[in-house]
Amino acid sequence: MSGTNNMNLTLKVWRQKNAQTAGKFVTYKAEGISPDMSFLEMLDVVNESLVHKGEDPIYFDHDCREGICGMCSLYINGHPHGPKRAITTCQLHMRTFHDGQTITIEPWRAAPFPVIKDLAVDRSAFDRIQQAGGYVSVNTGGVPDANEIAIPKVIADEAFNSATCIGCGACVAACKNASAMLFVSAKVSQLGMLPQGQPERYRRVQSMVAQMDEEGFGNCTNTGACEAECPKEISLTNISRMNNDYFSAKLFRQEELHEQSHGEG
Amino acid sequence: MSEFKQTFNSSLGKKLIMALTGLFLCTFLIVHLGGNLLLFKNDDGFAFNVYANFLTHFPPIEVIAYLLYLSILVHALYALILTIKNRKARPVGYAVQAKSDASWSSKNMGLLGSILFLFIVIHMSDFWYRYKYSGSMNYKEYRTDLSSGVTQSVEFAPTSTNFENSVQTENNFEIVRVKDLHERVQQSFSQWWYVLFYVIAMGAVSFHLLHGFQSAFRTMGWVHRKYTPIVEFIGTWFFAVIMPLGFAAMPVVYFFTRS
Numbered sequence: 001m002s003g004t005n006n007m008n009l010t011l012k013v014w015r016q017k018n019a020q021t022a023g024k025f026v027t028y029k030a031e032g033i034s035p036d037m038s039f040l041e042m043l044d045v046v047n048e049s050l051v052h053k054g055e056d057p058i059y060f061d062h063d064c065r066e067g068i069c070g071m072c073s074l075y076i077n078g079h080p081h082g083p084k085r086a087i088t089t090c091q092l093h094m095r096t097f098h099d100g101q102t103i104t105i106e107p108w109r110a111a112p113f114p115v116i117k118d119l120a121v122d123r124s125a126f127d128r129i130q131q132a133g134g135y136v137s138v139n140t141g142g143v144p145d146a147n148e149i150a151i152p153k154v155i156a157d158e159a160f161n162s163a164t165c166i167g168c169g170a171c172v173a174a175c176k177n178a179s180a181m182l183f184v185s186a187k188v189s190q191l192g193m194l195p196q197g198q199p200e201r202y203r204r205v206q207s208m209v210a211q212m213d214e215e216g217f218g219n220c221t222n223t224g225a226c227e228a229e230c231p232k233e234i235s236l237t238n239i240s241r242m243n244n245d246y247f248s249a250k251l252f253r254q255e256e257l258h259e260q261s262h263g264e265g
Numbered sequence: 266m267s268e269f270k271q272t273f274n275s276s277l278g279k280k281l282i283m284a285l286t287g288l289f290l291c292t293f294l295i296v297h298l299g300g301n302l303l304l305f306k307n308d309d310g311f312a313f314n315v316y317a318n319f320l321t322h323f324p325p326i327e328v329i330a331y332l333l334y335l336s337i338l339v340h341a342l343y344a345l346i347l348t349i350k351n352r353k354a355r356p357v358g359y360a361v362q363a364k365s366d367a368s369w370s371s372k373n374m375g376l377l378g379s380i381l382f383l384f385i386v387i388h389m390s391d392f393w394y395r396y397k398y399s400g401s402m403n404y405k406e407y408r409t410d411l412s413s414g415v416t417q418s419v420e421f422a423p424t425s426t427n428f429e430n431s432v433q434t435e436n437n438f439e440i441v442r443v444k445d446l447h448e449r450v451q452q453s454f455s456q457w458w459y460v461l462f463y464v465i466a467m468g469a470v471s472f473h474l475l476h477g478f479q480s481a482f483r484t485m486g487w488v489h490r491k492y493t494p495i496v497e498f499i500g501t502w503f504f505a506v507i508m509p510l511g512f513a514a515m516p517v518v519y520f521f522t523r524s
Contacts, residue, residue, distance in 0.1 A: 012360075025360065078363030104361040111354050174365070176372060177351035181276075209277055218354035219276045219347045221374060222480040223367035237488050243277055244486025250272040 007033045007099040011046065013058055014106045019114040019122075025104070028058075035095035039082060040065060040072060042094055059118035065090040067231065070166030073173070074119055075106040080170035080229050088168065088231045108169050110178035112215040125215040126167050126183060133207035134187045136196050149195045156194075163190035164232040171226035171234070177218030182226040184212050185242035186234045192245055202249035209246055276350075277484075279343055284481035286340040291478060291504060293333055294470075298511050305518070309418045310447025311407045318430050318443040321397060341382050348375055370472040371480070377473040384466035391453060396446055400426070405445040411437050454519035467513040475505035 009030040016023025030046050037045070040062050047057035063071035072089040076082040082092040097103060105119060113121040163186075171182035188205050191197030197204070220239055227236045272278045300320070303312040320326050370377065396402060406421035411434070421442050431442045453459050478500030482488065487496075 014360075023357075075359060075361075078359065078361040083363065106359055106361070109355055109357050109359055111356055176367075178354035179351070209275060213276050216354055217276075218351035219280060220484075221371060222476070222483045223365075223371040225365045225367040228366035236483070240483045240486045240488035242486075243280075243484060246277050247281065247486060250268070250275075250278070 005035050007035060007094065007097065007101075009033055009042075009097065009100070010102040012102060012104045013119070015058070015118050016107075016115045018117060023115065023118075033094050035093065037094045038065065038090055039074070039076070039092040039094065040090050059116070059120045061120045062090060067091045068166060070168035073108050073121065073168060073170075075108060075173055077104055080108070080173040081168075081231050085228075086231055086233050088166075091231075108173040110169075110172050110217070112178075112180070112217055113169060113172065121169075123167070123169050125217075126169065126180070128215065129180070129184055129208050129211045130167075130187060132211035133200065133204035134191065135200075136191055137199060138196075151194060159190050159193040162186045162193070162234065162238055165190070165230075165234050166232060168231060170229050170231060172217065174225045174229035175218065175220075176223065176225065177221060179220045179226075180212050180215070180217040181220040181239045181242070182230065182234055182236070184208050185238035188242045188245065189238045192241070202245065202253050202255065205242060205245040206249050209242070279347055280484045282343050283340060283347070284484040286336040286343075287477055287481050289336050290333070290340065291474065291481075294504075294508060298508055301515060302511070304447075304450065304515050308416060309407075310405070310445065310450075311416055311418065311441075313447050313450075314405060314407075314443045314445060315441060317396065317446045322429065337382075337385060341378065344375065344378055368476060370476040374473060374476060377469045380466060380469040381473060384462070384469070387462075388466075392446065392449060395449060396444060402444045402446070403448055404428070404442055405448070407441045407443075409439040409441070411439055450515075451519060451523055454516045454523070457520065460516040460520045463516040464513045467509040470512070471505045471509040474508075475501060478504045 011028045011030050012025045013028060014023050015026045028046055028050075030042060033042050033045065040060070043058060043060060050057045061071050061073050063069040065072075067088045067090060070088070072081075074081065074089045076089065076092070081087060081089045082096065084092060084096055107113075107115055107119045108121045108123075110121075112125040113123055116122050165183060165186035167183060167187075169180075169183070172178050172180050175182075188208055191204065192201045222236065222239070224236050227234065273282060300316050301313075303316050304310075306312045320330075404421045404423055406419045407416050408419065409416040423442070428442075430444070431440075433440050454463075479493075479497050482493070482496045487493075
């Protein structure tokens with residue numbers, strides 16, 4: 001792993017024992033870092049040296065390391081998933097940085113995402129929102145034909161764009177209000193736009209928004225910081241679509257939705 | 266909790282209230298600008314004073330006016346509630362925050378709104394409150410020669426303290442007696458610091474509406490490939506450029522030409 005282009009970096013890493021104790025920045029040297037390493041591999045190298053010295057390694061979330069699981073987080077030099085657009089931290093390579101640079105690494109900062117340890121935060125608030133209504137009911141019986149229900153391509157594409165959300169929470173991290181509306185609206189849209197999502201469409205949006213509010217996320221001010229930082233480039237239009245469904249559900253629909261949001265599923 | 270109460274207590278419900286009150290205030294601004302363009306008529310305030318008298322003595326407008334004051338208060342109050350909630354959602358801030366794609370105005374709506382609230386308080390206490398409640402307003406009499414159409418203005422002091430306005434015709438002269446709000450405008454706009462404050466406030470209006478007008482449509486869920494560009498065009502050119510310029514022109518023109 002030694003090459004002539006290897007870099008020496010200074011890392012300012014947020015260290016926090018748990019949600020109850022206050023955290024602080026600790027400075028580490030990352031030496032001999034290959035520009036071809038991913039950001040997470042760089043942290044692996046740093047952690048290896050920490051373990052050798054008998055110190056506690058830096059905790060951070062990661063899983064697939066190919067940009068599809070939404071597990072890695074990290075607020076790097078003022079950007080969720082680092083300075084490059086439309087990628088996750090595991091897809092960020094060290095060639096984005098230069099020799100001698102100082103890199104500040106922080107966890108996602110939001111009250112509904114409490115720090116588990118260091119850079120790892122608890123994102124189960126997203127799971128609870130999803131469980132509140134982010135599903136479709138499917139009847140048992142014979143397997144239906146895949147193309148039985150015709151869906152216009154433009155709708156299918158739009159629903160698929162919303163469905164690319166990996167639930168990483170970068171939108172919450174980027175938003176000045178720590179709002180989760182981009183995430184929730186993507187989850188509402190991906191089902192609400194398709195025929196299969198219609199039966200629960202207006203209950204879904206109400207249940208998911210209610211859960212989002214209960215978790216204590218902030219409120220959208222349409223600044224668009226979320227859309228700019230989203231690794232999957234989820235569009236801000238999803239939020240308007242969610243609002244539209246929510247207001248028509250709340251103000252114009254007849255069905256009783258209130259009781260059904262709990263105790264089911 | 267009733268369903269409506271629950272709706273308007275939700276995060277989206279509160280945002281809807283912000284959007285609706287904000288758009289109502291935007292429509293008011295159109296009327297306010299239209300009416301006040303009468304200030305540019307060089308008639309010693311005849312048209313403007315008659316207009317001000319009409320606004321304060323026509324009951325339906327009185328009703329809308331109180332709806333307007335309520336909207337201002339609700340818009341400010343909900344902004345405060347939402348901001349507190351937003352702050353609570355991020356108790357520990359970031360050490361490093363890079364420049365984001367979000368526009369300056371969208372990130373500073375609270376600051377801009379606070380400037381505007383201060384402006385509205387000062388503006389209303391100087392004109393609206395004085396006109397309606399202070400009793401210190403002077404009156405003016407406009408005599409229009411009905412055969413030639415020429416109007417002359419003279420000072421007028423009513424004998425009764427309850428006098429509001431009068432219109433009468435005498436010897437082929439139409440005599441209109443109204444409170445002289447135009448004089449207050451002229452006095453206020455003759456002070457450079459007052460003019461400067463108004464111009465700064467109109468700058469705040471511009472940036473507030475640059476984001477606010479189109480954001481209200483987004484909040485209501487009215488985003489459409491065909492109509493959103495029109496909304497953005499109107500929000501930018503009419504509400505953030507033409508209108509603030511029109512309002513700011515009043516103190517500036519008065520300062521340089523009428524004092």
